[in-house]
Amino acid sequence: MADGTPRAASRSLAAASPWRIERRALPGPVAPYRVAAILAGVLAALVFGPVVANVDAGTFYSTVWTATFGSQFGFSNVLLLATPLLFTALAACVPYRLRLWNIGADGQMFLGAWVAAAIAFSVLPDATGVLLMGAMIAGSAVGGAVWILMPALARAYLGVNEIVTTLMLNFAALYWLVYWATNPWRDPVSAAGVQSKAIPDAAQLPTLTLGLITIPVGFVGAIVIAALLWGYFRSSKLGYELRIIRESAGAAAYAGIPIQRRIVGVMLIGGALGGIGGAIEMMGNVYMYSDALSSNIGYTGIVVAILAAGSELAAIPIAVLFASMVAGGNALSTAGVQSNLVIAVLGFTVLVAALGDGLARFRLVRREASVPADAGGKHGSQLDDAGERAEVNV
Amino acid sequence: MSAELIVASIAAALTAGTAVLIAATGEMLVEKAGIYNIGIDGMMLTGGLAGIAAAATTDSLLLALLAAVVAGALLAGVFGVAVIAFRADMIMAGFALVFIATGLCAQLGHKWERVPSEVRIPQWDIPLLSKIPYVGPSVFENLSLVYIALLLPIAMHLFLSHTRAGLNIRTIGESPAAADAAGIAVNRTRMVCILVGGAFAGIAGAFLTLGVLGTWLPGATAGQGWIAFGLVIFAGWRPLWLLLGATLYGALGTLGSVGQALGWNVPTEVFSALPYVGTLVVLVVLAWQRSRKGGWSAWPTSLGASFSRSGG
Numbered sequence: 001m002a003d004g005t006p007r008a009a010s011r012s013l014a015a016a017s018p019w020r021i022e023r024r025a026l027p028g029p030v031a032p033y034r035v036a037a038i039l040a041g042v043l044a045a046l047v048f049g050p051v052v053a054n055v056d057a058g059t060f061y062s063t064v065w066t067a068t069f070g071s072q073f074g075f076s077n078v079l080l081l082a083t084p085l086l087f088t089a090l091a092a093c094v095p096y097r098l099r100l101w102n103i104g105a106d107g108q109m110f111l112g113a114w115v116a117a118a119i120a121f122s123v124l125p126d127a128t129g130v131l132l133m134g135a136m137i138a139g140s141a142v143g144g145a146v147w148i149l150m151p152a153l154a155r156a157y158l159g160v161n162e163i164v165t166t167l168m169l170n171f172a173a174l175y176w177l178v179y180w181a182t183n184p185w186r187d188p189v190s191a192a193g194v195q196s197k198a199i200p201d202a203a204q205l206p207t208l209t210l211g212l213i214t215i216p217v218g219f220v221g222a223i224v225i226a227a228l229l230w231g232y233f234r235s236s237k238l239g240y241e242l243r244i245i246r247e248s249a250g251a252a253a254y255a256g257i258p259i260q261r262r263i264v265g266v267m268l269i270g271g272a273l274g275g276i277g278g279a280i281e282m283m284g285n286v287y288m289y290s291d292a293l294s295s296n297i298g299y300t301g302i303v304v305a306i307l308a309a310g311s312e313l314a315a316i317p318i319a320v321l322f323a324s325m326v327a328g329g330n331a332l333s334t335a336g337v338q339s340n341l342v343i344a345v346l347g348f349t350v351l352v353a354a355l356g357d358g359l360a361r362f363r364l365v366r367r368e369a370s371v372p373a374d375a376g377g378k379h380g381s382q383l384d385d386a387g388e389r390a391e392v393n394v
Numbered sequence: 395m396s397a398e399l400i401v402a403s404i405a406a407a408l409t410a411g412t413a414v415l416i417a418a419t420g421e422m423l424v425e426k427a428g429i430y431n432i433g434i435d436g437m438m439l440t441g442g443l444a445g446i447a448a449a450a451t452t453d454s455l456l457l458a459l460l461a462a463v464v465a466g467a468l469l470a471g472v473f474g475v476a477v478i479a480f481r482a483d484m485i486m487a488g489f490a491l492v493f494i495a496t497g498l499c500a501q502l503g504h505k506w507e508r509v510p511s512e513v514r515i516p517q518w519d520i521p522l523l524s525k526i527p528y529v530g531p532s533v534f535e536n537l538s539l540v541y542i543a544l545l546l547p548i549a550m551h552l553f554l555s556h557t558r559a560g561l562n563i564r565t566i567g568e569s570p571a572a573a574d575a576a577g578i579a580v581n582r583t584r585m586v587c588i589l590v591g592g593a594f595a596g597i598a599g600a601f602l603t604l605g606v607l608g609t610w611l612p613g614a615t616a617g618q619g620w621i622a623f624g625l626v627i628f629a630g631w632r633p634l635w636l637l638l639g640a641t642l643y644g645a646l647g648t649l650g651s652v653g654q655a656l657g658w659n660v661p662t663e664v665f666s667a668l669p670y671v672g673t674l675v676v677l678v679v680l681a682w683q684r685s686r687k688g689g690w691s692a693w694p695t696s697l698g699a700s701f702s703r704s705g706g
Contacts, residue, residue, distance in 0.1 A: 052501065101485065150678065158681040163432060163485070164624040168674040171617055175667035183661065303493065306486055340500035340612065347493025354486035355476055 022365045033356020034307050038318065041349030045325060045342075052341060053332055060332070067331030068324040072212035079219050080285055082323035084109065084294070086222040087277025088301025089308065089315040090229065091144075095162075095270040096310035097233060097242045098263060100155065104148060104166030105274040106298030107173030111147040112140030112275025113282040114180060117196065117289040120203040121185060128202040136203060137279050144275015145268045147173065152267035156260040162267070170298065174291065181289050195290035205284040218280035223316055225273070230312040242266065274298070296343065300326070303346045307353055322346065397528060403645075403652050404532035409606065411644025412543045413438070413598040413615075417622035418629070418636050419546045420594025425626055426554060427587040428567040428696045430484055431473055433491025434595050435619025441466040441596025442603035443499045446506050446610040449513035458513055459600055466596020467589045469495060474588040478581050481700045492619070500612040508609055515539050515605035537605045539597075544637065546594075551633040563587060567694030570701035580701050595619065617670070624673050628680060631692040639676075646672040 050060040067074045088105035095102045102108075116136035124132055151165035178194050185196035208215040233239035245252040245259055252259055278293055286292050304322055308314035329342035417434050424431050431437075444465030449458035473491055476482040515537050524534040554560035562583060565573040570580045602614050621643060629635035650665030 150674070154678045154681065158678065158685050160677055160681045161624075161627060164620060164627065164677065165674050167617070167620050168624070168670040171670040172667040172674075175663035178666075179661050179663040299493070302489065306489070340497045342497065344494050344497025344501070347490045347495075347497060350486055350493060351472070351476065351482075351490035354482035354490055355480045357483045357486065358476070358481035361481060 018367050019364050020367050021362050024361055024363055027357075028360045028363060030309055030353075030357055030360045033360055034309050034353050037349045037352035037356055038307055038321065040352045041345050042321070042325075044348055045328075045345045049341075055332070063331050064328035067327050074327065076212075076214035078320065078324045078327050079214070080216055081326050082320045083216050083219040083222055083284065084277045084281040084297045085301055085304065085323050085326075086219070086226060086315060086319040087273055087280060088294075088298045089304035089319050090222070090226055090301075090312055091270045091274035091277065091298075092302045092305035093270075093308060093310050093312050093315055094229065094273065095266045096305055097239075098246055098266050100263065100267060101163045101302070102148065102166055102267065102270040102274070103163055103302060104151065104169050104173075104271070104298070105277070105301050106294045106296075107166070107170040108144035108147050108271050108274025109278030109281065109294045109298060110173040110177045111278070112144040113278035113289060113293055114177065115139040115143030115275070116203075116279035116282060117180075117185065117199060120199045125200075132200075132202055133205065133283065136283065137276055140275040140279030141272035142275070144278065145272040147275070148267050148271030152264045152271070155267065156263035177289065177291060177293075181291070185289055187288070193290070193292075195292065196288045198288050199282065203283055204287055205280070207284075216284045218284040221280065222277075225276075226312040226316050233312075238262075238265075300343075300346060303350055306350055399652065399655055401528055401532040403648050405536060406651065407641065407644035407648040408533065408536055408540050408544075409644070410647040411640035411642075412537075412540050413601050413606070414618050414622045414625055414643055415543045415598075415636060415640035416539075416546060416601060417595045417598035417619060418625040418640065419543075419550050419633065420591035420598075421622055421626050422547075422550060422629070422631065422633050422636065423554075423563070423587050423594075424591035425631060425697055426567045426694055427563045427584045428570060428694050428699060428701075429477060429584055429588060430488070430623075430698060431470065431491070431588060431591060432485060432488030432623055433469070433473055433495075433619075434591075434622050435615050435617060436491035436493070436495030437466040437469050437592050437595035438599035438602070438615045438619045438622075439495045439499045440469050440599065442599030442614045443503045443506075443610055444596065445600030446503070446511055446603045449511050449604060450506060450509075453513060455513050455515065455604070458604060459597060462596040462600035463593040464596070466592040466594070466599065468592070470588050470592020470595070473592075474585045477700065478585055478588075481702070484698060484700075496612075503610045503612065506610040508611065510609050511604060513604065514608055515601065537601075539601050539605055543601075547633040547636040554633065564694070566701075567696055570696055570699065574701070574703065584701075595622075598622070621669070621673055624677055628673075628677060630680075630684070631694060642676070643669055643673065 046061075049064075050057045053060060055063075065074075068078055069075055088109065091105040091108060092102050116139055119136050119139050120132065124135055127135065147169060148166060151160070151162050151169065154160035154165055155162040181194045181196045187195055187197045189197075205217045207217060208220070233242065241252065241257045241262060244255065245257060245262055249259060277297075281293050281297075282289060300322060301319075304315050304318045308318050325342050325345065329340075417438055421431065421434055441462035445458045445462040448461030449455065452458070469491055473487050476487040476490075477484050517536065518538040518541065520534040520541070524530040526534070554564060562573065562578045565576065566578060566580050566583055574580050598618075599615065602618070603610055607614060625636055625639045625643070628639040646669040649668060650662060653660055653665055654662070
């Protein structure tokens with residue numbers, strides 16, 4: 001029997017300790033496990049970082065500290081990195097409300113930025129100020145949404161796995177970008193790398209300064225959008241419908257909620273947010289249509305969304321934290337460390353979070369002579385009546 | 395279009411589809427047991443790097459492939475412990491594999507990056523068959539792993555459909571509770587399938603590094619692990635259909651060089667994007683066809699459902 005040995009082990013363990021592990025009737029809250037996952041990731045990076053990076057501890061910590069929260073320049077840079085990351089995190093968070101995965105934020109960024117660049121280069125070359133920037137950002141939202149339209153429709157009406165489809169479009173978008181950046185919009189002066197000519201000065205976003213800290217306007221915008229989305233889903237009819245669909249698709253269908261349209265809806269919102277992120281990154285940091293617009297920002301955004309458990313509000317501090325990890329990694333990469341190592345740390349946090357989702361199904365209960373009547377509700381006490389069946393074979 | 399070009403294109407298409415074919419065959423086994431591991435790309439990277447590293451240190455192809463198998467299975471083991479023992483979310487655990495492998499391999503593989511490997515997967519010209527005009531040079535003068543890869547889905551089909559163990563695995567995928575009642579060790583069998591799937595992905599990665607590229611690159615897989623995941627859906631969970639899917643994918647990947655040889659005036663980016671767009675379009679069109687006809691797919695009904703006796 002597959003479960004024979006672990007079951008025996010847990011039984012002997014249970015006999016020795018006053019605690020026992022009990023299955024919850026419904027999975028418990030995951031938030032504590034997500035927080036634990038983030039802490040584990042940060043701790044792992046700080047403890048094992050110097051070893052894996054093969055630099056002495058003093059250099060490691062001082063480099064990372066200066067590059068993140070320890071200097072005004074470092075902190076400004078963290079905010080700059082956090083800006084597109086928060087957008088891609090939101091792009092994943094909104095579909096995650098229906099437990100759908102938007103893996104395509106990188107592609108949506110490229111397409112959003114493409115529309116924005118097209119507006120700046122060709123459609124409204126003479127426009128300036130708010131009109132130009134507004135048009136670019138609105139256009140980028142449309143671009144990102146169009147880019148996810150096919151996966152959204154295929155998921156809603158045909159049940160095609162959205163992980164595969166949104167991911168495939170990342171690669172397609174990358175080649176789309178390479179074509180436009182190196183052919184029609186080629187930089188006539190510098191031919192190096194995949195980058196277009198610069199976007200007009202009028203299309204470059206301003207920054208705010210707070211003392212010596214530079215705050216990108218895009219970052220403020222991302223925070224406002226995150227808060228608005230969170231509040232809207234919390235209090236609106238749509239948010240309520242999404243919660244019902246997530247808890248029970250059958251009940252939602254019975255209540256007359258158009259599930260398929262809601263699936264398309266959240267995915268399009270996600271795509272639009274990814275598109276805006278691309279335009280903001282181009283207008284506020286990169287200043288040209290280039291593959292530098294996203295170096296795994298879309299994938300990192302998924303990690304942020306996972307650890308935020310889909311909460312747009314929780315995504316804000318997590319995005320800043322992860323941006324600081326990336327900034328630390330980049331600073332160390334001059335010392336010969338691959339900044340890719342940060343990705344491994346992100347993976348570790350996701351793994352811990354995934355374990356936490358499993359653990360949230362259980363709880364520790366003190367072993368007492370009399371079993372509490374409300375142990376796990378009605379369902380739970382039925383399990384208790386069945387004796388050891390309530391004890392879990394991990 | 396000359397005969398040489400056609401011959402060369404078919405050979406190239408077979409090679410281009412081989413890695414996804416191997417990885418998808420492994421994933422097919424995993425999914426038939428009711429588990430989906432979307433971390434294929436990570437296991438392929440790990441296998442690819444392990445293969446290169448072992449080849450560089452031991453000069454032995456056999457040990458290199460063995461290292462790839464072990465590395466892929468080890469990473470799959472992490473996934474298996476997470477989803478079976480801890481009942482972790484399969485999608486999140488799969489993602490974790492990709493991230494961990496992408497980051498660690500880029501760091502650990504720095505030493506071998508772009509260094510040509512002395513050990514390569516050799517070409518085999520099959521006696522007699524390779525002498526057949528046109529067919530011989532296009533099919534039977536290939537890297538040795540290509541032939542084995544072509545046999546894998548057939549072996550997987552025979553195993554799943556005609557052996558007791560295969561029946562057990564399919565039962566688990568359909569209904570873990572029923573399988574448990576029938577005395578099948580559900581979680582142990584699932585763990586074995588996950589490990590085997592990881593081993594397949596590891597070999598697939600080693601095929602890319604030791605066979606196609608001849609060196610290590612951090613982006614060696616170029617997302618082929620995800621294509622393999624899509625391929626299983628394309629095949630409708632029927633192993634033999636993987637052959638068609640992988641060949642199609644390989645053909646799309648080869649079209650670029652054909653176009654170049656024929657002087658087509660199309661941007662190269664179009665051809666580069668074609669395998670990915672093609673995968674997407676084919677998946678959608680097939681799903682649309684199947685939604686109208688229905689009943690074709692051999693989808694395991696309990697795919698994604700974790701199992702323990704106490705329910706939940």
